[in-house]
Amino acid sequence: MMRIGILGAGSIGCYVGGRLIDGGHDVTMVGRLGPELAAHGITLTDYAGKRWRIAAERVRYHAEPSALAACEAVLVTVKSNATAGAAAELAKVLPPAALVVSFQNGVGNADALRAALPSHTVLPGMVPFNVLRQGEGRFHNGTSGPLEFERRGGAEARLAAALESAGFQVQLHDDLRRVQWSKLLVNLNNSINALAGVPLREQLAERGHRLVMAAVVREALACLKAAGIRPVRIGRMIPKLAPAVLALPDWLFFRVAAAMVKIDPTARSSMWEDLDRRRATEIDYLNGEIIRLGEKHRVPTPVNKKVYELIKAAEKAGRGSPRMSASALRAAVLG
Numbered sequence: 001m002m003r004i005g006i007l008g009a010g011s012i013g014c015y016v017g018g019r020l021i022d023g024g025h026d027v028t029m030v031g032r033l034g035p036e037l038a039a040h041g042i043t044l045t046d047y048a049g050k051r052w053r054i055a056a057e058r059v060r061y062h063a064e065p066s067a068l069a070a071c072e073a074v075l076v077t078v079k080s081n082a083t084a085g086a087a088a089e090l091a092k093v094l095p096p097a098a099l100v101v102s103f104q105n106g107v108g109n110a111d112a113l114r115a116a117l118p119s120h121t122v123l124p125g126m127v128p129f130n131v132l133r134q135g136e137g138r139f140h141n142g143t144s145g146p147l148e149f150e151r152r153g154g155a156e157a158r159l160a161a162a163l164e165s166a167g168f169q170v171q172l173h174d175d176l177r178r179v180q181w182s183k184l185l186v187n188l189n190n191s192i193n194a195l196a197g198v199p200l201r202e203q204l205a206e207r208g209h210r211l212v213m214a215a216v217v218r219e220a221l222a223c224l225k226a227a228g229i230r231p232v233r234i235g236r237m238i239p240k241l242a243p244a245v246l247a248l249p250d251w252l253f254f255r256v257a258a259a260m261v262k263i264d265p266t267a268r269s270s271m272w273e274d275l276d277r278r279r280a281t282e283i284d285y286l287n288g289e290i291i292r293l294g295e296k297h298r299v300p301t302p303v304n305k306k307v308y309e310l311i312k313a314a315e316k317a318g319r320g321s322p323r324m325s326a327s328a329l330r331a332a333v334l335g
Contacts, residue, residue, distance in 0.1 A: 001025055002162040005071035007086055008078030009033065009061065011131040011270065012103065015139045016075065016147075016168075018042040018059075022052045023166030027060065028068055034061045040137030047142050047264040056137075065089040073099040073159045075125075076113065080106045080285040087116030094120065099159060101125045101149050105187055105270075106285035107180045123156060124176045125149030126183050128234070130200070130267050142200070142267025145169075145235060150176045181224060182231040185239050187286050188216045191307050194271035194281065195314070195329055197321030201263050207250055208326025212333050214246035215303045220290045226297035235261065271311070276320045283311040306333045 002025050006013040009029035014037070021027045021042075041056035060067075065086075068074055074094065078086045083104065090100065096119040102110040103125045110124035128145030146169035149156060160170045173179055189200075192213050196203040203209050221240060224231055231239035245256055257263075274281040287304045294301035310332065314322050324332065 002158055003070060003072045004028075004159070004162065005068035005074040006030065007065060007068065007074055007076050007090065008082065010077065011133045011139055011273065012127055013075070013077035014042060014133075014137075015044055015131040015141055016077070016103070016127070016163075018044045018052060018054050018139070019166040019168065020162065021054050021058055023162070025162055025166065028071060029059070029061045030063070030065050030067055031061070032063070034063055036135075037061050037137050043136075043138045045138070045140045047144060047262050047267070066093050069093045069095070071098055073101065073162075076100060076102050076104060076109070077127075078104065079280070080104055080109055080282050081280060083109045083112045084116070087113045091116050096120060099123070099155055101156075101159065103127045103147070103149075105184075105190075105282050106289060107177070107184060108285075108289075121152055121155045123150045123152055124180060126176065126180060128183065128186075130269060132266065132268055132273065140266060142264045144262040146171045148173060148176065148179060150174070178230060178232045179234065181229050182234050182239050184286060184289060185217055185220055185231060185242065186234065186237065188220060188290070188304075189213050190269040190271040191281075191283060191287055191311050192216070192329070193269035194275050194321055195307070195310055195324045196326070197272065197323035199265055200267045200269065201265050204253075204257065204263075205250065206326035207247075207253075208330040210246040210253065212303070212307075212329055214243040215334060216287070216290075216307060217246070218243045219294070219299070219301045219303050223290055223293040223297060223299045223301065226299045227293055237261070272321055275311075275314055278318050278320070281311055281315060283308055283315075287311075303333055 006017045006029045009031035017029045042054040044052040100122045114122045126148040129143045132140045148171045151172045271281045287308045290304045
């Protein structure tokens, strides 16, 4: 048994935390869903048809980070724009021996946590799957993939074992940076899915949506090349081939995609959920990251900029996803 805390326990945090509770670990979660989980407990499902049920009395969910003071490891799952605040709160309560892992989108969150927690071991991590909050304590994992984070002198070993004992696949890396950039390439689809406003499989079934995604990734690859960053293979996905795969005819695309990742019919992106719940998105840490990298290395990113502008407009409108058809999105972004 390991004492594990989760700061920012929303969709991803509750899914990982619930699985850890089911695996027999001592889990404390901090976030805004306390009343919901107190009333309903946690019910988890996944793309393979598995189901886990954690009764409300087994769930320790708090509003204040001070509840994490006795944890041996803390998984940070807050949105990227909340990282600085989360780090400041952890600095007040965590003992130096506590391990901190960033399970967040983007590439710079672990650095921000380290700056505020210089006495702690802080590891970058990556969650490859999508989790959709369905209300009444229900969370659905709609895609496949292992949890990944860095090795650091053995400090990661107990946490890796705890996650594996809860049924997760875990991959450890000596340097996660290239993996993070590669995952960011995949996550660029979050904005496309949010603009389309349909489940991921339905969005990917439309070649027009895929052509926009192909253009977004093509720009991103050019930026990474200019920066001297070589993306790595994630599972069966080879980043440099992604634009060509996305542009394939529908029948061939689904044959190739089915061998890369499992996606069930209900899966949606976290950015779609943010728009649906009238929250700020992580666009600045996804497409925005590519725009900044392009500016630094003088690589044009007009497609990513247009997608960024469309998401910002949807945030400002406060009406959820604009539900852009494939033809409308293609016209708006690619002309």
